[in-house]
Amino acid sequence: MRNILSPPKVMTFSATDPTGGAGLQADILTLASMYCHPISITTAITVQDTKGVESVVPLDAQLLKQQAMTVLNDVSVSVFKLGLLGSLENIKTVSNILTSYPDIPVVIDPILTSGRGDILMNEEMKEAMIRLLFPKATLITPNSIEVRKLVCNGNE
Secondary structure, three states: OOOOOOOOEEEEEEEOOOOOOOHHHHHHHHHHHOOOEEEEEEEEEEEEEOOEEEEEEEOOHHHHHHHHHHHHOOOOOOEEEEOOOOOHHHHHHHHHHHHOOOOOOEEEOOOOEOOOOOEOOOHHHHHHHHHHHHHHOOEEOOOHHHHHHHHOOOOO
């Protein structure tokens, strides 16, 4: 049982954003502002500025798993938060990790595009996310554009 005085530990899986406007950096700031202890698992490295994303380089799925399992074997996590996972392999790996922790709530922010509209998830990744991750979710937080792309395949 968690000590009432210790902040909840939130493990966030996401890509980096060197501008700090999104991704792991924004998750860390947001979680800390809500008196949570952020535990960050890097899924991809982005090359971007405030105008857009130049590239996304996914981390190897085995490295992602190693990051998460090293912490999970040491620390009790209260919540999982998923952002940009970066690759189909990473989606599958995160799904397998979540399966091992069915009692921990899962929040999914399905990042399909950047704020500027850069495509960050292909159709195969989107389908895997819906099939493998959404059923494990406690809460899914798409924006209105993402809802249309997820539910209506982008058709209004």
